Amino acid sequence: MQQTLNPERPLAEAPPFLSVRNLRKQFPVRIGFRKTGYVSAVDDISFDVQQGETLGIVGESGCGKSTTARLLLRLIEPDAGTVILNGRDVRKMDRGEDKVVRRSMQMVFQDPYTSVNPRMSIGENVSFPMKAHGVGKAERHERAALLLEQVGLHPHHASYFPHQLSGGQLQRVNIARALALEPKLIVCDEPVSALDKSIQAQVLNLLKDLQEQLKLTYLFISHDLNVVEYMSDHVLVMYLGQVVEACSSEELYREPLHPYSRVLLSSIPKVDPNSSAPVEPLGGEIPSPLNPPSGCRFRTRCPFAMEVCARERPILRQPSPGHGVACHLYKA
Ligand SMILES: Nc1ncnc2c1ncn2[C@@H]1O[C@H](COP(=O)(O)OP(=O)(O)O)[C@@H](O)[C@H]1O
Ligand code: SF4
Numbered sequence: 001m002q003q004t005l006n007p008e009r010p011l012a013e014a015p016p017f018l019s020v021r022n023l024r025k026q027f028p029v030r031i032g033f034r035k036t037g038y039v040s041a042v043d044d045i046s047f048d049v050q051q052g053e054t055l056g057i058v059g060e061s062g063c064g065k066s067t068t069a070r071l072l073l074r075l076i077e078p079d080a081g082t083v084i085l086n087g088r089d090v091r092k093m094d095r096g097e098d099k100v101v102r103r104s105m106q107m108v109f110q111d112p113y114t115s116v117n118p119r120m121s122i123g124e125n126v127s128f129p130m131k132a133h134g135v136g137k138a139e140r141h142e143r144a145a146l147l148l149e150q151v152g153l154h155p156h157h158a159s160y161f162p163h164q165l166s167g168g169q170l171q172r173v174n175i176a177r178a179l180a181l182e183p184k185l186i187v188c189d190e191p192v193s194a195l196d197k198s199i200q201a202q203v204l205n206l207l208k209d210l211q212e213q214l215k216l217t218y219l220f221i222s223h224d225l226n227v228v229e230y231m232s233d234h235v236l237v238m239y240l241g242q243v244v245e246a247c248s249s250e251e252l253y254r255e256p257l258h259p260y261s262r263v264l265l266s267s268i269p270k271v272d273p274n275s276s277a278p279v280e281p282l283g284g285e286i287p288s289p290l291n292p293p294s295g296c297r298f299r300t301r302c303p304f305a306m307e308v309c310a311r312e313r314p315i316l317r318q319p320s321p322g323h324g325v326a327c328h329l330y331k332a
């Protein structure tokens with residue numbers, strides 16, 4: 001189902017910066033040369049993001065968060081669905097336009113150590129995207145120094161090598177590199193999950209400051225609900241490749257509707273990005289995405305499961321304006 005996060009927005013307001021509709025991706029599973037089935041990694045998801053906002057995507061490991069990110073950045077091609085950026089369908093662009101769009105979307109990955117090239121200096125790592133886009137050496141050098149300062153490092157770090165920096169400093173380098181081509185949208189895929197708690201807060205605050213200064217739009221992916229609440233204006237909750245709840249961050253944390261969101265949220269200590277309290281995992285096994293349950297994919301773990309839940313996939317409805325939930329308990 002197509003779902004707009006904020007149907008109450010006045011019509012005069014600008015159209016969404018990013019609109020995703022009915023996106024799907026399956027991965028073939030092979031044993032030797034034989035195809036034995038498909039993993040349904042992303043199954044019919046739709047959402048909008050306004051310019052300058054942060055959309056959080058949250059859910060347990062394997063629910064399709066990174067696949068969604070890779071589809072948006074066109075690191076992989078979808079099986080179906082559309083991605084509209086600034087009113088233009090990214091799959092229908094000519095080569096020139098396509099190049100501009102690819103520049104305008106960048107990614108910050110989870111592991112700061114494997115995201116940099118260990119054989120390049122920090123300056124070369126930050127400059128790399130500029131080099132690939134034909135920016136001259138002197139300009140690259142100058143801009144890399146500015147970018148390092150912008151992410152809270154010192155220009156002299158340009159001559160260091162990755163093994164000389166800490167994880168937090170390296171993630172700042174990755175953020176600087178993501179900013180090198182002046183993107184409009186940054187997809188942050190678990191950008192602080194590999195960092196110590198104390199460092200996490202610093203990197204999150206840096207991302208927030210940069211967003212404000214540079215008017216960036218973020219897609220912020222994390223399995224950590226505390227971090228997602230701290231960062232996001234709106235949130236999608238994903239389960240086994242599907243969106244089960246979509247609403248403002250404030251509403252999700254105040255009144256989660258989907259049974260999955262409720263369990264997820266009941267298991268976290270109240271929100272403080274500086275907190276070092278552990279997050280409890282949700283009980284029960286996640287079903288295999290190779291053979292997901294019929295109807296509602298959450299039904300094998302849901303305390304409210306009914307007969308209809310095995311038969312029909314619940315569509316995303318809005319029991320209250322702007323608050324989408326895919327569950328047969330809600331009929332609106
Ligand atoms: N290249 C791939 N080939 C096969 N299966 C994949 C591939 N990438 C992801 N998957 C599967 O797709 C599902 C979603 O993965 P992913 O998007 O990485 O989840 P998340 O980021 O939420 O942990 C998982 O079951 C994962 O094993
Ligand atoms: S549709 Fe049914 S099984 Fe799924 S979350 Fe709602 S009540 Fe539970």
Ligand SMILES: [Mg+2]
Binds near residue numbers: 065066067189
């Ligand atoms: Mg992931």
